[in-house]
Structures are given as C-alpha cells and as structure tokens.
Amino acid sequence: MKRKLRQKVIIFIKLSKYLSLIFLFLWVIPSDAGEAIGYRSIIGMGCHRTDPTCWAVVEGATFGPAGCPNNIQVRWDSSTDGGKSDLALIMMTYASGKKVNFTVSSTCWNGFPTFDWLEVGY
Known part of the structure; x- marks a missing residue:
C-alpha cells in the first residue's frame, strides 16, 4: 500500500514540474494585447x-x-x-x-x- 502511494506522489511531483513549466512559458509569451x-x-x-x-x-x-x-x-x-x-x-x-x-x-x-x-x- 505504501509503495503505491509513493509512486502516486512521485508521479504527481513530476507532473507538477511540467505544469509549472507550461504555466511559466504561457505567462512569459507576449500576448496580442499590446x-x-x-x-x-x-x-x-x-x-x-x-x-x-x-x-x-x-x-x-x-x-x-x-x-x-x-x-x-x-x-x-x-x-x-x-x-x-x-x-x-x-x-x-x-x-x-x-x-x-x-x-x-x-x-x-x-x-x-x-x-x-x-x-x-x-
């Protein structure tokens, strides 16, 4: 049981890193607003x-x-x-x-x- 929970936590941490990078790139890209x-x-x-x-x-x-x-x-x-x-x-x-x-x-x-x-x- 602990092993499955640990695997889920590791997957969550990896996904969080990718989501953070995606958010950062979207935030830095200039918009067409001017x-x-x-x-x-x-x-x-x-x-x-x-x-x-x-x-x-x-x-x-x-x-x-x-x-x-x-x-x-x-x-x-x-x-x-x-x-x-x-x-x-x-x-x-x-x-x-x-x-x-x-x-x-x-x-x-x-x-x-x-x-x-x-x-x-x-």
Whole structure:
C-alpha cells in the first residue's frame, strides 16, 4: 500500500514540474494585447471640436504598431463611457504632474496608436 502511494506522489511531483513549466512559458509569451510604454509624463493633450477624438502626447521614445505613422501620442474615442472616464483620468494626470502608463493596442486608430488600458503612477 505504501509503495503505491509513493509512486502516486512521485508521479504527481513530476507532473507538477511540467505544469509549472507550461504555466511559466504561457505567462512569459507576449500576448496580442499590446505593449506597455512605461510611466511617462503627459506633455500635451486635446480633443477635436467636430468629433469625439481626444489625444494625449507623452514624453519619450516613439511607440505603437509599425503601421501608425504618428506614434508620439495616443488617441481614443471620448464619446463612450470608458472614453469619458479615460479623458477624466488623463486630464487629472496631466494637471497633477503624475505619470501615466499606457498599454498601447496592437492596431492603429485613425492613423494613431490607441490604448487598451492605462494606469496612473508616481
């Protein structure tokens, strides 16, 4: 009886090692969600008067998908509930001098990078 239990424990330990490796590889592989650009200062922002497009210009190196020719800023649709929340958060960040980290989408929006999410930092 002890021998069978010991064999089962050994099999479980071996499987656990493989499952841990699989989880590690899946966690490290980049997803198609985009790239985090790191915490940066917002150096400008604005919105169109004729449509709901808003933008934020951030300091530092260019970013975004290769197909976006204008890659020093992010743009988004401020007419949605999420877009309005983003606008408020970005305005607060800009006014307070805090830094923001955008995770830039893997696709362009009207020729500009857009973002999947953002977070305000230090």
